Amino acid sequence: MLAWLTLVNSKPNHYDYGNTVQYQNNSIYVNNQDVGTAEQAS
Secondary structure (H helix, E strand, C coil), rough: CHHHHCCCCCCCCCCCEEEEECCCCCCCCCEEEEEHHHHCCC
């Protein structure tokens, strides 16, 4: 599901579902920022 997330810098990003990545009300949040809907991610 998170394959669409891309690296912005050369440092690796670590995603921890439930902590840094959350799904709520058909939206995906990374670090409390709305990054799109589930449909956009698929």
